[in-house]
Amino acid sequence: MKDVDDKFRKDTEKQVPLREELKPRKVTTPDGQEIDIDPLRDYFCDAKPKVHPKAYSKIVEDFYNWARSNSLWILGFGTGCGAIEMRPLMTPRFDAYRYGIQWRPTPRQANLLVISGYLSVKTLKRAIRAYEQMPSPKYVMGLGSCTINGGMYWDSYNTIKRLDDYLPVDMYVAGCMPRPEALLHGFMELKRVIREGKGEGANTYAENFDQYKVNQKAVIKDWDMPDYNW
Amino acid sequence: MRELLYRLKDRYHLGTPTFQRDDLTFVTVKRDELRAILTELRDVEGFTHLTFLTAVDWIEEGLFQLTYMINNREANQSLGLRVMLTREDEPGATTGDTIHDLWPTAATYQRELNEMFGINFPGSPRVDEEFILEGWTDLPPYRRDFDTLAYSQQTYRERPGRGRSDPKAHMQETLYPDYPKPREAAHAHKEEAK
Numbered sequence: 303m304k305d306v307d308d309k310f311r312k313d314t315e316k317q318v319p320l321r322e323e324l325k326p327r328k329v330t331t332p333d334g335q336e337i338d339i340d341p342l343r344d345y346f347c348d349a350k351p352k353v354h355p356k357a358y359s360k361i362v363e364d365f366y367n368w369a370r371s372n373s374l375w376i377l378g379f380g381t382g383c384g385a386i387e388m389r390p391l392m393t394p395r396f397d398a399y400r401y402g403i404q405w406r407p408t409p410r411q412a413n414l415l416v417i418s419g420y421l422s423v424k425t426l427k428r429a430i431r432a433y434e435q436m437p438s439p440k441y442v443m444g445l446g447s448c449t450i451n452g453g454m455y456w457d458s459y460n461t462i463k464r465l466d467d468y469l470p471v472d473m474y475v476a477g478c479m480p481r482p483e484a485l486l487h488g489f490m491e492l493k494r495v496i497r498e499g500k501g502e503g504a505n506t507y508a509e510n511f512d513q514y515k516v517n518q519k520a521v522i523k524d525w526d527m528p529d530y531n532w
Numbered sequence: 533m534r535e536l537l538y539r540l541k542d543r544y545h546l547g548t549p550t551f552q553r554d555d556l557t558f559v560t561v562k563r564d565e566l567r568a569i570l571t572e573l574r575d576v577e578g579f580t581h582l583t584f585l586t587a588v589d590w591i592e593e594g595l596f597q598l599t600y601m602i603n604n605r606e607a608n609q610s611l612g613l614r615v616m617l618t619r620e621d622e623p624g625a626t627t628g629d630t631i632h633d634l635w636p637t638a639a640t641y642q643r644e645l646n647e648m649f650g651i652n653f654p655g656s657p658r659v660d661e662e663f664i665l666e667g668w669t670d671l672p673p674y675r676r677d678f679d680t681l682a683y684s685q686q687t688y689r690e691r692p693g694r695g696r697s698d699p700k701a702h703m704q705e706t707l708y709p710d711y712p713k714p715r716e717a718a719h720a721h722k723e724e725a726k
Contacts, residue, residue, distance in 0.1 A: 451694050452684075456690075457684050458680065458684060
């Protein structure tokens, strides 16, 4: 059916020839192998996540944890009103960068997902996808009372109440909303937890993967993505 | 605004108008005259902007109220036209008249009303597609017979230990435990006076 707005759009009925570089084709690799490539296909790994084993000795693992705790890179994904409290942290006044904390635009470059406030079911779906795309070891921080017990959205029809049912949470910061100082304190506590070797969220997720999927699918009614994507 | 309503009153059935503010008026119109009134107000009287289209669920009366808020930028006047529809319990059984050809933005509002109230607008573009909710299977959530608390309790697990307290009493107890409570203080004062 034609839309009223269609007069402002390009003619979508017209067949546009596919650009040369997007066509499926056979390519010879430098080492002489012939492979088929299809640039428009989605390539992803849908294998289940694996538990990351500890290092062979405690002192090495401690060293790893110390290093991890000093590089918390946050995915800039604001799910609720709490995202506004993260902005002052990027300014000279609060300056989270001095603690090795910085914000990154894509999940591939980040290892800390801050669920900043209420999470509707629709956003939960995107948050799960973002979380699963992040490289391990990765951490989740829940911000505000909405992620803890629903907060003021306790009787809402589309907002989850407990974040830890759906994603493994390493650190909660209470408040509605927590001020930037509370966030900084939360980051320091998270660092301490990681240094003590208790920041095992990604491994918890891998161990209880089936249970997490059951919980997620119970609220996301139109599950239209792979179980574990990319 | 009064003058305009007097002029319209000769040709259309208007209810008693509510003069909310100097620049805001509400009036109830009949459903089969709505399109004629809207067209006239848009093309002749300068109400060129549809601010919003929304609904109210009058469940006790068995009615849905549609409010078409239109705005005249030149005269700085807003006019809300109310239309009453018979409320059907079945989602999608209540139908309104689409006005997407008068204002294309109305199609979006009508899509939202179809999803949130279950008021269908046959002929409106993409009215049956999902608008905000994804994979919603229950009653339309803005209806008053949809129990949002019960739905939330059944769907999302609660964390135990959630309570409530009066912020003032709680903070007083936490910060100044020795300080007398307001009622006790008044009582003590009375006894002293005796």
